[in-house]
Amino acid sequence: MKELWSQRCRGLIPYTPGEQPKGRKLIKLNTNENPYPPSPQALRAIKEAAGEGLRLYPDPECTELREGIALALDVKPEQIFVGNGSDEVLSLAFQAFFDPDKPIRFADITYSFYPVFADFYGLSYREIPLDEHFSLPLAPFLEPGGGVVLANPNAPTGRELDLCDIRSIVAANENSVVVVDEAYVDFGSRSAVELVSLFPNLLVVRTFSKGRxxxxxxxxxAVGDKDLIAGLNAVKNSFNSYPVDRLAQAGALGAIRDQDYFRATATKIISTRACTSGHLRSMGFTVCDSAANFLFVTHETVPAKVLLEGLRQRGILVRWWDKPRISNYLRITVGTDEDMQTLCQALREIIAEQA
Amino acid sequence: MKELWSQRCRGLIPYTPGEQPKGRKLIKLNTNENPYPPSPQALRAIKEAAGEGLRLYPDPECTELREGIALALDVKPEQIFVGNGSDEVLSLAFQAFFDPDKPIRFADITYSFYPVFADFYGLSYREIPLDEHFSLPLAPFLEPGGGVVLANPNAPTGRELDLCDIRSIVAANENSVVVVDEAYVDFGSRSAVELVSLFPNLLVVRTFSKGRxxxxxxxxxAVGDKDLIAGLNAVKNSFNSYPVDRLAQAGALGAIRDQDYFRATATKIISTRACTSGHLRSMGFTVCDSAANFLFVTHETVPAKVLLEGLRQRGILVRWWDKPRISNYLRITVGTDEDMQTLCQALREIIAEQA
Incomplete structure (x- = not known):
């Protein structure tokens, strides 16, 4: 069936995204979506852009959007690269900055797209084991090497890295690129963007998917030195010149300009996260300290797989991985207060059934 | 400046898209955009999708849109792959179906992204010279090899291939993939989609950018055998799981359902093309027979570069390439009748100045 596929394509084990259910009404706590709607400014900007102008190609350089992001982050527009989701930006970064003969490093428990990218581009890599509390050991990242990829906060654990540690890692790797994936930075952690103007080898990758x-x-x-941004552009323009459409550029610009709305929804999620953590702990869960919009949890007696199935039967989706070290954990997205009350009630029932 | 770039990235010569001017009001006949607005059904669908639902990921499989396209083309949804513009689809196809050690073949004068993709993915290729009328010689494509890429109608010439010739090429290359890029098929030419169910090695690539x-x-x-579609999905899911956003899926579905609007605008462009060709020939231009929404022209006395600059001074953008064999040609997008009257008047002035 694969006779006509390229050699590289035949060996692929692609990334598996979380389920996107169609039809049936479910409480979706499995893909870390924000429970609140986008900013009204974003929606208004999209509707305004949905007109005759769509017959024309979008600005391939996303000029206005880069200016808006630069203003919000207090950097220069030439330090910004915009792509089709942070997955595309990360994928382009793997191609632009890493070479097959120099192993890159990332944690053994982190965003599972990193090894997929590395395998796809024929890159070698070392997976550095997190400790038993899912903390990152610093030493293996302080040796110079072929590049580093860090998720901060990490996924699926939610654990935050100290900015001083990130700074040490970036400083120790001056001849290779350190990518800090801040997909989940919007829920209370400190961004490495403030280091970008100090270190030409630091690339910070962010997204409008979660916080916005x-x-x-x-x-x-991505936010980084203009030479790194030029590298991303060289790769992008060898692959697809216009990955960000007119509506996406308009909507993202509307969203980045509405900082008040953004702060209000992020604050609600942080508060719901704290409250839910407390409830879960009182039910016998160990809950990782999370700086993200999800909780990584394991129960003292009931296996994660049993909880996963019990929740699914009650119309609640959460995420579970059949992987070493984390197969007794669930990752639960922080939804609205109401979603989390329903979740906690369902978990109480399942735990009671197992007692 | 490139110390931190990967080896592959350092050697890149990316594709250069046509200029997207900002600000000043110009007549834009340089990037083959459609002069008519999108279908009102498409715009309505986008506005309806611009709501709370944007907080959720899009359907990574574009199920509804694939069903809509399949219905319009009389194929099955599993024969359809949807991507972020036909450039992304082509780029994924180069990765999914071609190997470095087996040279692929395409014309020497064709869409200039093909050699960029091939170089970027480390593929070898043979550029087959078109004849002096820019017709494709059949023989070099009938030998089996590592794959074939054909643009039909071709760009930038506008010349159409005979469907019987495409069939012969596909049949002669049963052990490798033949990609037929039909970006410009919507303006009167015959599609190879009708061959897809007969040949498991044929992939037809199309776009909503031009005709829609x-x-x-x-x-x-892309339209092709389900095994080819599976190959594209394997590569896509190793690169970026969700390249087509919710608004794009909704808008494209609205557009594909509005066949009447599509036929009406395509018919207008075909009529304007015929009329403009006549005017240009009467001014001393040689005009390639075009089945696309552009004309490829050369003047008997005035050099293309002079015409290009004269038009630019008059606020009209057309496309010119500093490349062997075609450096005395201009590619002119077919706009509205009014655009083309303005163009012809400007050309008459420039030619008169040179006389």
Whole structure:
């Protein structure tokens, strides 16, 4: 069936995204979407852009959007690259900055797209084991090498890295690129963007999907030295010149300009996260300290797989991986207060059934 | 400046898209955009999708849109792959179906992204010279090899291939994939989609950018055997799981359902093309027979570069390439009748100045 596929394509084990259910009404706590709608400014900007102008190609350089992001982050527009979601930005970065003969490093428990990218581009890599508390050991990242990829906060654990540690890693790797994936930075952690102007080898990757409630729009971006941004552009323009459409550029610009709305929804999620953590702990869960919009949890007696199935029967989706070290954990997205009350009630029932 | 770039990235010569001017009001006949707005059904569908749902990821499989396209083309949904513009679809196809050690073949004068993709993915290729009338010689494509890429109608010439010739090429290359890029098929030529169910090695790539007036939305698709579609999905899911956003899926579905609007605008462009060709010939231009929404022209006395500059001074953008064999040609997009009257008047002035 694969006779006509390229050699590279035949060996692929692609990334598996979380389920996107169609039809049936479910409480979806499995793909870390924001429970609140996008900013009204974003929606208004999209509707305004949905006109005759769509007959024309979008600005391939996303000029206005880069200016808007630069203003919000206090950097220069030439330090910004915009792509079709942070997955595309990360994928382009793997191609632009890493070479097959120099192993890159990332954690053994982190975003599972990293090894997929590396395998796809024929890159070698070392997976550095997190400790038993899912903390990152610093030493293996302080040796110079072929590049580093860090998720901060990490996924699926939610654990935050100290900015001083990130700074040490970036400083120790001056001859290779350190990518800090801040997909989940919007829920209370400190960004490495403030280090970008100090270190030409630091690339910070962010997204509008989580904190800005725009997963459906596909906009991600990178912040880094202009030479790194030029590398991303060289790769992008060898692959697809216009990955960010007119509506996505308009909507993202509307969203980045509405900082008040963004702060209000992020604050609600942080508060719901704290409250839910407390409830879960009182039920016998160990809950990782999370700086993200999800909780990584394991129960003292009931196996994660049993909880997963019990929740699914009750119409609640959460994420579970059949992987070493984490197969007794669930990753639960922080929804609205009401979603989390329903979740906690369902978990109480399942735990009671197992007692 | 490139110390931190990967080896592959350092050697890149990326594709250069046509200019997207900002600000000043110009007549833009340089990037083959449709002069008519998108279907009102498409715009309505986008506005309806611009709501709370954008907080959720899009359907990574574009199920509804694939069903809509399949219905319009009389094929099955599993024979359709949807991507972020036909450039992304082509780029994924180069990765999914071609190997470095088996040279692929395409014309020496064709879409200039093909050699960029091939170089970027480390593929070898043979550029087959078109004859002096820019016709494709059949023989070099009838030997089996590592794959074939044909643009039909061809760009930038506008010349159409005979469907019997395409069939012969596909039949002669049963052990490798033949990609037929039909970006410009919507303006009167015959599609190879009718051959897809007969040949498991044929992949037809199309776009919503031209005939559907949606260049700003970034939606392209491939039609082929389900095993080829599976190969494209394997590569896509190793690169970026969700390249087509919710608004793009909704808008494209609205557009594909509005066949009446599509036929009406395509018919207008075909009529304007015929009329403009006549005017240009009467001014001393040689005009290639075009089945596309552009004309490829050369003047008997005035050099193309002079015409290009004269038009630019008059606020009219057309496309010119500093490349062997075609450096005395201009590619002119077919706009509205009014655009083309302005163009012809400007050309008459420039030619008169040179006399």
């Amino acid at each position: 409630s725009l997963a459906g729009l596909r906009v991600g971006y | 007036s949606l260049a700003g939305l970034r939606v392209g698709y």
